[in-house]
Amino acid sequence: MIAEIITIGDEILIGQIVDTNSAWMAKQLNQVGIKVKQVTSVSDNADHIIEALDAARKRANIILMTGGLGPTKDDITKLTLARYFNMGFRRDEETLKQVESFFNTRKRPMLEINRAQADVPDGCQVIQNRNGTAPCMWFEDGGTIFVSMAGVPFEMMYLMEEEILPRLKSRFQLPFIYHKTILTASIGESYLAQEIEAIEDSLPEYIKLAYLPKLGQVRLRLSASGTDEALVKKEVDYYAQQLVEKVKPYVIAEDDIPLEKALLQLMEQNGLKFSTAESCTGGYIAHLITQIPGSSKSFEGGGVTYSNELKQIILGVQAQTLANFGAVSEETVKEMALGANQRFKTDYAVAVSGIAGPDGGMPGKPVGTVWIAVAYKDQVTAKLFNFGDRRIQNIERSAAAALTMLFTQVKLQLTK
């Protein structure tokens, strides 16, 4: 079964928003055995939407659309679909009730354009959207399924999980698609490829290996599909285990999980508590950690000590250290990590101090200079990095390096 995703909206094509919907949808579809052939982003233009629909139905059996269903005049997906399928409009009473209750519970006035959200092409099946006012519309035409959903991510997510995926699963006999991902760090893509070349060459035709590098980490992903679920799993897992054995020192996780989740699991399994002390990463490390449900089991919190004053107040860094060596120095970052451990009563603390840019560079300390320290109780080690002159990239790479360094230190202590 092949699907395509069409995301609709001028805001995507002028780069005002990043389309995060399609990646999320693709992941869900893959998990139930539906392959996504193509993702297409088009403008709020009827002819262009129709062209994309015509092209997609030649390649796919299921076409999922998001966007262009708002109540305002720039939203034309519904009109375009009525034209495409040659349908008139009807007012859907259940949708109208849903829209009314949406406004009632929020104690907001309801307008005529909100009421018009209940007008739908008369040949579509309406699926209620519990989290918004634009109903989801399901069309079938010449054996192809077309579904139009609101572009607001959480409205789309609810519809996919509760309505669309269950319908697709009960409708079709879906093959089993299996991915197995191994997360590695501290080894380059090419070097990794050389290490595992013999295993890669021995893979059966139907198992694909992909390298996904990102921020000093490389994910190795084995993929295969088939009808015999047990067999596919067994074969892929066999080769995955070979890969893991071959590059063991670099393996962070044998799952498709982010580094911070692997770190949290390691901490929790060993009953450890940790904290953060962030300057240039400005809370990003703590944010990555606290995105993961259950992070409070081992993460206590930390300081976002952006100013020198806060480094002293929150972490107890000595004024003298800051004066003598500067905020971006081995001495300061070590005091930050030790201070976090002592004050926050944690086993481990990771501290980052650097120059994220674009300003703040100085002789001997160019923009991108970043010191990272990891403290285990009252022992501390620090390392110097340079992550280049782009601010956001700098923050992201600093955070990834800090989490990797912390993970590696914990592993090291545990094997001592």
Next chain:
Amino acid sequence: MIAEIITIGDEILIGQIVDTNSAWMAKQLNQVGIKVKQVTSVSDNADHIIEALDAARKRANIILMTGGLGPTKDDITKLTLARYFNMGFRRDEETLKQVESFFNTRKRPMLEINRAQADVPDGCQVIQNRNGTAPCMWFEDGGTIFVSMAGVPFEMMYLMEEEILPRLKSRFQLPFIYHKTILTASIGESYLAQEIEAIEDSLPEYIKLAYLPKLGQVRLRLSASGTDEALVKKEVDYYAQQLVEKVKPYVIAEDDIPLEKALLQLMEQNGLKFSTAESCTGGYIAHLITQIPGSSKSFEGGGVTYSNELKQIILGVQAQTLANFGAVSEETVKEMALGANQRFKTDYAVAVSGIAGPDGGMPGKPVGTVWIAVAYKDQVTAKLFNFGDRRIQNIERSAAAALTMLFTQVKLQLTK
């Protein structure tokens, strides 16, 4: 001049990564007057890539590709382009030197597959990639330009800014495209549409108005293109001003900037310092603020006080308050904000405490319950929200609400 973007990689179509490249590229292209007609994501499959190229060249003059240029076997973009343009391969000496120096400066061993990065289709123009080992390739065929770039975001960004955009600008007479964006908060999309209906109806045909709702904010975007830069700007700005006057109380910024940047500007212009005290948002508010260059001018930092202990240690919340009312309560969140102001010596502090989920809900305090407080010196106000039961969305909406509440409070104090 019309461009299309093709992003290549199985990892996009199985949803393992979000394609952020295309939004960034689209924004850059729009700014120089090149319209992006479509963004297409395809798999690492030669036939599919060729099908996408054939379709794109019918609609566009410039086709920009990212991805599939890594050194490993799953990367087939280069081979596919050679086949598509019917070219052989040559080894590019400048690229080889670039690859060698890349490995030398990183003190990493160079492998044969890295050397092969210097093999390029013999009819393409090579553009050096200073930040990686995959060269950028520029092809021209039947009046259409095709550019293939690495998919690693910062490699692509450097190539676009330093090489591709300057070449396109000097090659073509580009029309002027103008967008004017107004950021509003605390008003729903439909209500906003009703307020500005008369202005919207009076817009000339060539000026388009779009509503872009996100996290309790709505961006209004006016767009127009033309050859007379001054005239286009003048007309769009005229209507933008009318919109601003009509919905003044809800206007946060008259620019396409994020809420946190508008907040930083307001703080800096008025010589104010502020801090954060975050529980359930786990550092996300501080991260949003510190993403903005120059944020250190008014943002001092703050506490990520995830545990009850850290709420006491970092912010001085009373143990009694936590015991009597719980961490997610009006009393606690007020003490958090006041504590941040007092300890960090700031004018304003914003504090958030809530239940992000999926666990942690309790009778009377379901998952999604969030208290937000804003302190101005020793005065404090707090507000209760419920942001539903999805963790990530909960964190994002809490942060947006906290920043809006802080912005509104500062404005209020300034007009007193």
